[in-house]
Amino acid sequence: MSVTSFGGAEWVEAYVALGSNLENPCMQLQSALAEIAQNPAIVLLKHSNFYDTTPVGGPAGQPNYLNAAVKLRTTLTPPALLNALQAIEEAHGRVRDVRWGPRTLDLDILLYGDLVLDTAELTIPHPRMHERAFVLVPLRDVAPGQLPISDKGTLDGLLATLSTEGVTHHEC
Numbered sequence: 271m272s273v274t275s276f277g278g279a280e281w282v283e284a285y286v287a288l289g290s291n292l293e294n295p296c297m298q299l300q301s302a303l304a305e306i307a308q309n310p311a312i313v314l315l316k317h318s319n320f321y322d323t324t325p326v327g328g329p330a331g332q333p334n335y336l337n338a339a340v341k342l343r344t345t346l347t348p349p350a351l352l353n354a355l356q357a358i359e360e361a362h363g364r365v366r367d368v369r370w371g372p373r374t375l376d377l378d379i380l381l382y383g384d385l386v387l388d389t390a391e392l393t394i395p396h397p398r399m400h401e402r403a404f405v406l407v408p409l410r411d412v413a414p415g416q417l418p419i420s421d422k423g424t425l426d427g428l429l430a431t432l433s434t435e436g437v438t439h440h441e442c
């Protein structure tokens with residue numbers, strides 16, 4: 271695990287994916303960015319462009335998503351970071367019913383340093399990130415192309431294998 275010491279605490283770099291396809295997705299993602307940055311145990315280093323994306327999975331006819339990614343530094347443990355992100359999802363009125371169904375806000379931990387974790391609550395790296403252009407295209411805005419994605423390859427290597435059709439830059 272690569273960590274840096276800053277003011278006595280251990281800071282770990284992590285990447286988080288943001289998604290929304292209900293109730294003004296631009297507003298949902300913009301306020302989520304502000305709320306993540308307000309956490310005293312998080313430093314938001316960079317955020318990506320916003321992308322309009324065709325839904326992958328879930329019920330037929332759900333609206334397109336708006337997706338983004340952030341690079342941050344945090345002193346929170348992975349479960350504490352998940353709790354903080356889920357509290358933000360809940361404040362945005364997130365209701366969990368249909369798997370991969372429409373949502374006001376989804377915040378997923380993609381990578382946490384070079385940690386590999388597989389528990390009932392948390393899988394890191396995110397188990398489906400390597401096959402999803404709606405995750406990797408925004409991630410590439412905030413992460414180097416040589417970033418390793420578990421044992422799946424580098425970010426640029428994986429992007430070269432995926433169709434990015436249906437992932438288009440969106441100005442909010």
Ligand code: A4P
Pocket residue numbers: 288289290323324325326327328335337352366368369370371376377378379380390391392393394395396397398404
């Ligand atoms: N969990 C495990 N690992 C993680 C992690 N690395 N980060 C657990 C966050 N959560 C993680 O998540 C269910 C449970 O996953 C959590 O309670 C947590 O303990 P959820 O957010 O309640 O449900 P979900 O997001 O519907 O489930 P899932 O299977 O994680 O969905 P995905 O894979 O995130 O897919 N198409 C487009 N274009 N854009 C999208 O953003 N998103 C999805 C959701 C499907 N299709 C999409 C998009």
Ligand code: MG
Pocket residue numbers: 376377378
């Ligand atoms: Mg999720």
